[in-house]
Amino acid sequence: AGKYGLGREATPDEVKAWDIDVRPDGTGLPKGKGNVEMGEELFIDNCASCHGDFGEGVDRWPVLSGGHGSLKDERPVKTIGSYWPYASTLFDYIQRAMPFGAAQTLEPDEVYAITAYLLNMNDVVDDEFELSDENFKTIKLENEENFFMDDRADKELKEFTGEPCMKECKKSVEITKRAVIVDVTPEEGGGALE
Amino acid sequence: AGKYGLGREATPDEVKAWDIDVRPDGTGLPKGKGNVEMGEELFIDNCASCHGDFGEGVDRWPVLSGGHGSLKDERPVKTIGSYWPYASTLFDYIQRAMPFGAAQTLEPDEVYAITAYLLNMNDVVDDEFELSDENFKTIKLENEENFFMDDRADKELKEFTGEPCMKECKKSVEITKRAVIVDVTPEEGGGALE
């Protein structure tokens, strides 16, 4: 027992029920498999109402596909294919949180199938692909290498440290951007806005 | 103007409207008068429903008379006559706060009359007495001299200061009083009491 002896040991079934998280190295993947075709059907039935048949997104619901090579654009489109570093994230997230409003209702094989379908929609795997716990680690996403550890300490902190100017810091000053021209604030904003 | 120049000067009528407080030296008394007899009628009409015809109190509403000489008793009865130091307090309080639910509706003459009546009920003035701003200062209450300025600093603070016993402070300990026996706690007390 620990110092306090409080709580109790978790049972194997309890740990199994909650320990559903998946990591990039495949740790946590349940046994199972599913292919793109099965995934397409499941996706259309369970997901497309929000995310569109091909993951293109409906209304303001999240876009799940496309955007390849857009990350340096003025308006990047960040999707599984264009931005996400790991396929494990997709499996894990669908399994824990989707479909929105009916989380944790999909069977492992269904999650494999839908993941396969979304990888297919993002040009990561071909139409015939079957995803399983065994081949999962072969999947690599194109943008993985573009993520790097927070470097603000080196890049910014020194520049942003030190005694700043207090007097005669500028000759003159002009307004360069105005929120009122953009006009996207909710009308019922309180105070003088009403 | 003050340092900030904020606010504005109060007008004479405004100060008059709010500056109704009365002090033991008579400062603040309005012009006016009223006698015990008038006071009795006013009191019966406006006050007796709570305080009783003679100030003896109805149900749990405050008792306003009696209790003379009871201050050292096991259960002192603290009233205008037995406890209050100054008659000005009575005039001021009736004028600002009574009748309960219709405060500041009495005219000065009415407040003088009711005050006279309550002084009479407390054996301070006789049945024929008429109270006015002119004779107010002649009224003295019997308990005035028994009030003294807070003396905790001299009487208690020193005794209650210093390093207390931390170990073996008593040989044994017994329960001497119990709330459960008294049993006056509201039943719906929350937690284990329900």
Place this chain on the structure above:
Amino acid sequence: TSAGALSTGAALAAGEKVITEVQPWNSELGDGVDVMPYGKPSEFEEHVKRRTVEWLTADPVSSINFTPLHELDGIITPNGLAFERHHGGTAHIDPKEHRLMINGLVDRQLVFTMEDLMRFPRENHVYFLECAANSGMEWRGAQLNGCQFTHGMIHNVMYTGVKLRTLLEEAGVKPSGKWLLAEGADASGMTRSIPMEKALDDCLVAFKMNGEALRPEQGYPVRLVVPGWEGNMWVKWLRRLEVGDQPWHHREETSKYTDLLENGKARRFTWEMDAKSVITNPSPQAPLTHKKGPTVITGLAWSGRGTIPRVDVTIDGGITWHQARISGPSLDKSMHRFYFEFDWDGKPLLLQSRAHDSTGYVQPTKDQLRKHRGVNSIYHNNGIQTWAIDEEGKAENVEIS
């Protein structure tokens, strides 16, 4: 030893259903961000509320309710649970219609709107407000079974306001001005006399508590804050400040809030709140619900004269005392939160706490106080509180030898 302990055998291997089966809240959507523009506590916290004691007064309109100290932790009292005491009911005042007047012995008699007040420099301070009558029902002996009732006439919030001194200086106090009368705008027309020294020291004219506007029952739109001094002086719905050369001896400083001693004489102007503490858990409304083993005792301590550098706790009725751990900011004239953790052997306990304040004052026993004051002084009962805990963890308000 755990409330979540499983029975043995099959059930143990399988585990608890709340874990092994997906629960609705793990799967179905909850409320959106548009549901609750001003939030409120969980439906499972409905027992956490202010409670009144009906037999105390003739009418709930001039009465008191009590902060549920046994349900709280830390040092901040949430605004919705800060105890209420008023003498003519809670006034609901439109801030646009509210005025604050300064009159009397000043160079300029002034009237301020709320907007005017917002243009003076402001300060923020966490202060406790304790009613002088807190624990007043306990003078003759243990009476009310719950720290909400014995000690709940107190709250501790961060006040924001203008220094009273700033306003008085704006009006210009004449040299003869030695006392201040503070007056409320409610139907009780509450008044109290305050010596000028205190008025010019640390008092605030406050409009916010815990960040937001004062609650109506706490004097919205503006109240006086008189740090460390009895709550009755913290005039709510503040509408007038008169400067005078003598005190007023009004009803709340003669008939009430004077302390009758055994010899029939009475202390007046007992403003400062003496150092005090109480164990909030366990306590009669919050018993120990577990068996022996690791146990947390927690409580509050405060002093009208400064900070609380130390609290002692006993579990054996005062034979042995232990220094408690204080956690959270130690601020002047603010509540302090203390803890004492121990391994309960499951036997009956007699719990007490004892506050030390920064002046060296040590909270006295109730009998020490009675020796000085008798049992009819109503106010300022800061004696050490005892809870008896039985083998089942139930707690009772008692006194001990």
Place this chain on the structure above:
Amino acid sequence: TSAGALSTGAALAAGEKVITEVQPWNSELGDGVDVMPYGKPSEFEEHVKRRTVEWLTADPVSSINFTPLHELDGIITPNGLAFERHHGGTAHIDPKEHRLMINGLVDRQLVFTMEDLMRFPRENHVYFLECAANSGMEWRGAQLNGCQFTHGMIHNVMYTGVKLRTLLEEAGVKPSGKWLLAEGADASGMTRSIPMEKALDDCLVAFKMNGEALRPEQGYPVRLVVPGWEGNMWVKWLRRLEVGDQPWHHREETSKYTDLLENGKARRFTWEMDAKSVITNPSPQAPLTHKKGPTVITGLAWSGRGTIPRVDVTIDGGITWHQARISGPSLDKSMHRFYFEFDWDGKPLLLQSRAHDSTGYVQPTKDQLRKHRGVNSIYHNNGIQTWAIDEEGKAENVEIS
């Protein structure tokens, strides 16, 4: 110059009717102490509420609302106004049905009930919680007209809880355990990876905020507190802590909460919140309503790396800066309240504040940040905010040269 100024002549001598005539609240009784067992704000404060921006998300169930900073003062956020962000709606969980599991690389995989948690030693700390996306809509330029919208994804409350370290030690972290996964019980199953060093440092497993139970939208009955780090990591409805040897790279630390730079590369694990400040009054939702003369500027400053020893304010768009006055407790990783009082000449103003933190870091301009990060990084926009005030006192969100 006062909002309560009287017109001249007769009216002036007579005075304002709210003073010269007895008002209902001066005479008639208000509410009794039994009316409001859990209190709420005045009817005159109904405009003080959390507000959402509908176009930000597809559905209010996975969305955000904002703290009305322009209506608050001091440093405490009242619980009812603390901004909400959730990904599957507010879960309403019966504390009796809630469990916290520790699993993974530990000596004993444990399950705690809420009652178990209450038996560990507790601590109290005031910490700010800021969403990493706060001010995220302002990367390309001034967009939302109100500090509630530009800066309102933040709250600052006193949390009470058990040290995460205490719980991890109770389970016994194996030497290989370098990371922690925190998981929520809500329908989003929120997860974040936290390095063990932080987990063993100052994190809390908290069950109270501002003294009372967590609000449902803040994770009732229990949430993680990760002082100084982005709000998304403060997992609500906390049900599981898994110890592992590597981070999990889950959705909220890959797809979201990574900062895309101009060169297409992205920072990950940007946990610490950089020092930041904002003037809350005046601001677009809270304009100056008086003419020239004494004027109070106030605002908030905070840093994920420590305290705020200093805030500078400019009223001329950064030509001249003044040191502001900080009032209220200066606590580690907590909001600080600053004030700057000046005599307004009635001419247009360009207001900015600039926080300095205890590491010497000085809040940068938005352009300084853009130089490093471009305009597509969404998160961690701590650039200096500008409000333009016109002759009438109206305020607008602008950027300046």
